[in-house]
Amino acid sequence: MKVLVTGGAGFIGSNFVLRTRQTRPDWELTVLDALTYAGNRDSLAAVEDDLTFVEGSVADEALVDRLVADTDLVVHFAAESHNDNSLDNPWPFMEANIIGTYRLLEAVRKHDKRIHHISTDEVYGDLELDDPHRFTESTPVNPSSPYSASKASADLLVRAWVRSFGLKATLSNCSNNYGPRQHVEKFIPRQVTGILEGVMPKLYGAGANVRDWIHVDDHNDAVVAIVEQGRLGETYLIGADGEQNNREIIALILELMGKPADWFEHVNDRPGHDMRYAIDSGKLRAETGWTPQYQDIRAGLAQTIAWYTDNTDWWSTSRAETEKTYQRLGR
Ligand code: NAD
Ligand code: TDX
Secondary structure (H helix, E strand, O other): OEEEEEOOOOHHHHHHHHHHHHHOOOOEEEEEEOOOOOOOHHHHHHHHHHOEEEEOOOOOHHHHHHHHHOOOEEEEOOOOOOHHHHHHOOHHHHHHHHHHHHHHHHHHHHHOOEEEEEEEHHHHOOOOOOOOOOEOOOOOOOOOOHHHHHHHHHHHHHHHHHHHHOOEEEEEEEOOEEOOOOOOOOHHHHHHHHHHOOOOOEEEOOOOOEEEOEEHHHHHHHHHHHHHHOOOOOEEEEOOOOEEEHHHHHHHHHHHOOOOOOOOEEEOOOOOOOOEOOEOOHHHHHHHOOOOOOOOHHHHHHHHHHHHHHOHHHHHHHHHHHHHHHHHHOO
């Protein structure tokens, strides 16, 4: 099977490529990535000779048309992905996430191919801390930030193309990922690389916000399960029952890295900061038999910390750039 992986030089996409090279060696992979500040070709160095890499944008109509014509399946990870950036400058999110998805859908329709669209639990808005419910496939979209609104927009386009044109598509909405090769702007790598450089973790506001953490390999195994066993036209929520608040995550990182429990500081909160995400992944588990392999966040975090400790060249330049932006934003 020929598979076009968009955003394959980013965090989740590169881990998808590395993992499927192992688990699905018969897949022929082409990566399409614009190599924005978030893309890093070094993440693919180990498999560089075993794939085709195309630098370009999913919003480039002619390029997308040509690549989709020559594939069986598109796995669409490419996106602008950071909430804080979307609050600072929303336009790149509209172009990559909405227009880029539109271009792919039109090419997939024209050439009668299949697409799996990767999305996020953030499209459902947030939950109160004491809400007994979790997000399911029938939760209405209610996004809070320009990022999550752009992802919800893309999801709605995919669903409309399924209904109106019979497009061969599946969708998945996953909770917060962690693991190796995540950009240092994100919560966990920002704190881990900060500690490695002697900088205190930065907690937005009071830190009571809850995220439902999943290891990136578990997310990507679920994507493969959906591609192989999911029903066309369906949406699947992906989550590993990993709810933790931000204070708890910082406490765990500090403990694993041998720092005192109070060695962190509070910084300005994110405007419109979602309080809690929580995923019910019962449909995915029942239909595909998928279960997460990383049941223990402590073990997954220890592996992640070891990776950042061993790969300072991968992150040191982008960390310096990222922290300049955070300084400007007061976070
Ligand atoms: P990332 O920012 O690490 O990687 C995004 C990649 O897309 C980068 O390599 C970037 O160069 C590329 N890209 C950006 N704009 C592009 C364009 N116009 N054309 C081609 N390539 C472009 O993001 P990530 O965390 O790996 O997220 C990947 C996908 O998973 C996104 O769709 C995101 O919404 C979704 N998602 C992420 C999480 C998470 O916790 N990180 C959770 C659920 C869903
Ligand atoms: O320095 C920080 N301090 C802090 O307290 C940073 C960078 C973040 N935070 C908080 C904000 C959130 O409550 O940590 C939590 C996680 O923040 P992010 O890593 O920015 O993730 P989030 O906003 O939850 O979105 C992530 O999950 C859903 C991904 O970035 C999205 O791409 C995905 O769709």
